[in-house]
Amino acid sequence: MRNYDKKYVSGSKSMLHGGDYNPDQWLDRPDVLADDVKYMQLAHTNAFSIGMFSWSSLESEEGVYHFEWLDDIFENIHQIGGKILLATPSGARPAWLSQEYPEVLRVNAERQKQLHGGRHNHCFTSKVYREKTQQINRMLAERYGKHPALLMWHVSNEYGGECHCDQCQSAFRNWLKEKYNNDLQSLNNAWWTPFWSHTYSDWSQIESPSQIGEKEVHGLNLDWRRFVTDQTISFYKDEIAPLREVTPDVPVTTNFMADTDDLIPFQGLDYSKFAKYVDVVTWDAYPAWHNDWETTADLAMKVGFIDDLYRSLKQQPFLLLESTPSQVNWHKVNKAKRPGMHLLSAMQMVAHGSDSIMYFQWRKSRGSSEKFHGAVVDHDNSTGNRVFQEVAKVGETLEKLNSVVGTNRPADVAILYDWDSNWALNDAQGFGMETKHYPQTLQQHYRTFWEKNIPVDVITKENDFMNYKLLIVPMLYLVSEETIARLKTFVANGGTLIMTYISGIVNENDLTYLGGWHSDLQEVFGINPIETDTLYPKDKNHVSYQNESYELKDYATILDMKGAKTEGMYLEDFYANTSAVTSHSYKNGKAYYIGARLDKAFHESFYSTLIEELDLEEDLPVKSGKSVSVQVRRDNKNDYIFIMNFTEKPQTVNFEKKVKDMITGEQLKGEMQLEKYGVKIGISPRQSTK
Numbered sequence: 073m074r075n076y077d078k079k080y081v082s083g084s085k086s087m088l089h090g091g092d093y094n095p096d097q098w099l100d101r102p103d104v105l106a107d108d109v110k111y112m113q114l115a116h117t118n119a120f121s122i123g124m125f126s127w128s129s130l131e132s133e134e135g136v137y138h139f140e141w142l143d144d145i146f147e148n149i150h151q152i153g154g155k156i157l158l159a160t161p162s163g164a165r166p167a168w169l170s171q172e173y174p175e176v177l178r179v180n181a182e183r184q185k186q187l188h189g190g191r192h193n194h195c196f197t198s199k200v201y202r203e204k205t206q207q208i209n210r211m212l213a214e215r216y217g218k219h220p221a222l223l224m225w226h227v228s229n230e231y232g233g234e235c236h237c238d239q240c241q242s243a244f245r246n247w248l249k250e251k252y253n254n255d256l257q258s259l260n261n262a263w264w265t266p267f268w269s270h271t272y273s274d275w276s277q278i279e280s281p282s283q284i285g286e287k288e289v290h291g292l293n294l295d296w297r298r299f300v301t302d303q304t305i306s307f308y309k310d311e312i313a314p315l316r317e318v319t320p321d322v323p324v325t326t327n328f329m330a331d332t333d334d335l336i337p338f339q340g341l342d343y344s345k346f347a348k349y350v351d352v353v354t355w356d357a358y359p360a361w362h363n364d365w366e367t368t369a370d371l372a373m374k375v376g377f378i379d380d381l382y383r384s385l386k387q388q389p390f391l392l393l394e395s396t397p398s399q400v401n402w403h404k405v406n407k408a409k410r411p412g413m414h415l416l417s418a419m420q421m422v423a424h425g426s427d428s429i430m431y432f433q434w435r436k437s438r439g440s441s442e443k444f445h446g447a448v449v450d451h452d453n454s455t456g457n458r459v460f461q462e463v464a465k466v467g468e469t470l471e472k473l474n475s476v477v478g479t480n481r482p483a484d485v486a487i488l489y490d491w492d493s494n495w496a497l498n499d500a501q502g503f504g505m506e507t508k509h510y511p512q513t514l515q516q517h518y519r520t521f522w523e524k525n526i527p528v529d530v531i532t533k534e535n536d537f538m539n540y541k542l543l544i545v546p547m548l549y550l551v552s553e554e555t556i557a558r559l560k561t562f563v564a565n566g567g568t569l570i571m572t573y574i575s576g577i578v579n580e581n582d583l584t585y586l587g588g589w590h591s592d593l594q595e596v597f598g599i600n601p602i603e604t605d606t607l608y609p610k611d612k613n614h615v616s617y618q619n620e621s622y623e624l625k626d627y628a629t630i631l632d633m634k635g636a637k638t639e640g641m642y643l644e645d646f647y648a649n650t651s652a653v654t655s656h657s658y659k660n661g662k663a664y665y666i667g668a669r670l671d672k673a674f675h676e677s678f679y680s681t682l683i684e685e686l687d688l689e690e691d692l693p694v695k696s697g698k699s700v701s702v703q704v705r706r707d708n709k710n711d712y713i714f715i716m717n718f719t720e721k722p723q724t725v726n727f728e729k730k731v732k733d734m735i736t737g738e739q740l741k742g743e744m745q746l747e748k749y750g751v752k753i754g755i756s757p758r759q760s761t762k
């Protein structure tokens with residue numbers, strides 16, 4: 073079991089509370105800026121991201137700079153003991169820059185050059201844009217690098233998207249030349265280009281994927297997505313070069329995202345690569361709380377999954393950099409958080425590893441597209457309204473949780489999330505075109521552990537597998553020989569591995585493995601999956617497992633048994649009475665294969681058996697039902713226990729051992745009612761050596 077030392081990854085020993093502050097929208101309203109400073113204290117806030125969209129306020133014309141307003145803001149926040157996450161402004165550029173240097177404008181996949189406007193839309197290759205951002209970043213670093221209020225660099229904002237301009241095409245070709253050692257034939261082989269006569273005879277023929285051009289060469293699509301990640305990181309590395317040079321001790325981050333409404337990890341960039349270049353992972357969470365398609369607990373489970381993925385990227389606490397205190401303005405329906413939900417959702421973030429609760433936005437803008445997005449301070453400029461009061465309550469709570477900062481969540485269980493596999497699988501024309509649902513499937517495997525309060529690391533192939541007792545790799549469609557070898561070693565050394573249908577199908581170039589399943593996988597699992605049946609939504613089939621019948625949907629793999637033991641059998645169709653779920657001992661470990669997409673009840677039963685066998689149950693001092701989540705952060709001395717009611721009804725929880733309430737200081741003992749959306753945070757000396 074890994075042992076974490078406390079790490080103050082943000083550079084602060086206090087929980088951060090605050091958010092995006094855009095004073096540059098109010099420079100002609102000194103009264104508003106004065107109120108801000110007063111209200112920040114009333115809201116118990118202490119950290120602000122500033123300047124992410126301030127380029128035109130900082131440089132109104134090329135070479136004409138205005139830093140005085142920012143100097144004042146630094147002073148104002150410093151006066152109240154606040155900290156600043158200073159943003160670099162590349163997320164949105166001034167009009168003069170696009171006008172003077174049109175190469176910074178993006179070209180879309182249909183090869184149309186975009187006009188100036190919006191944000192998050194610059195070319196990542198443009199030499200001019202890289203130079204311009206470096207210039208302004210250096211000036212910011214030189215001016216504010218030594219300011220005592222500077223806590224961290226917030227680089228740009230939510231990098232994403234892609235550009236298909238000529239410069240990007242040529243950067244892509246260079247990236248490919250490097251990857252394929254200047255050997256076009258090896259690229260042709262990797263991309264299987266003789267198919268439909270797609271063989272390239274010159275590098276210059278290669279173009280990025282497009283609806284009006286090439287979109288069927290899967291190897292090309294995959295390499296393009298990898299290039300987009302690498303090119304974005306390359307842009308970011310250029311952005312941070314002057315910051316590292318001038319302020320080597322100031323941590324650097326950029327805010328990651330999730331895809332909403334069906335809350336899953338962000339699909340556009342491979343964060344497992346990006347995370348190596350940030351000092352602390354930060355992310356922006358906008359779950360659609362109180363939606364009409366899932367329970368609050370179901371959504372909370374998905375939030376927990378993403379938290380556990382983003383925490384595991386660096387195996388250290390992360391920061392929540394944006395969230396809304398009330399509602400957003402871009403969901404299909406922008407519902408207000410019900411009373412109590414703000415504190416609950418904030419504490420869930422902390423429970424899963426966040427050392428901050430930050431908002432978009434401090435104050436609602438008066439005009440433009442985000443004027444109705446939730447904020448700490450509304451258009452009424454009041455500190456008495458419900459939202460402000462709930463924010464202040466979160467602030468007061470966080471002030472009592474400073475000892476949690478830097479603590480982690482050691483886990484024995486890991487689920488493997490893989491961006492490459494997801495991209496390749498979504499591209500695959502086959503299986504069910506609309507039922508692949510890779511991230512959602514992983515969330516379903518995560519569910520039982522979340523419901524049983526067993527910590528999980530959601531890792532990527534960049535992480536070490538050997539840290540875990542149980543490793544779950546659902547739908548690992550794309551897997552390299554190297555990863556197969558690592559999985560084999562994991563089992564050989566005593567690990568328990570779970571794999572499912574549609575795994576181990578293609579290699580890292582998206583080329584299928586030939587001659588049956590990879591021999592190493594056959595050896596470890598004692599099976600050879602020979603056929604995957606895809607089901608229509610109304611098709612029914614069942615699997616018997618431990619004398620119960622469970623419903624399956626979408627996928628059923630037919631297995632050739634090569635020494636594995638049958639754990640579950642198909643009950644219907646032409647593969648009735650053949651194996652659906654298997655287990656196989658390999659050297660010191662064990663490998664299970666789940667051949668079908670089985671329901672919630674199956675996962676609960678299957679994983680409960682394993683949890684018992686592998687002794688994964690946490691020895692928690694408090695017992696509760698399923699929808700009350702109990703999550704623990706830990707240091708060498710204490711467990712910090714977060715008990716959260718994700719239901720609309722009071723729930724009974726039972727403190728079997730005494731726990732001290734970190735907020736009220738009272739001892740929690742015996743049975744108590746946790747109100748609707750209620751949360752308790754307790755501290756208890758370490759119970760176990762886990």
Ligand code: GAL
Nearest residue numbers: 229230356358394400432445
């Ligand atoms: C984020 C973005 C913020 C703000 C927010 C609204 O994606 O970084 O600037 O637009 O969304 O929810």
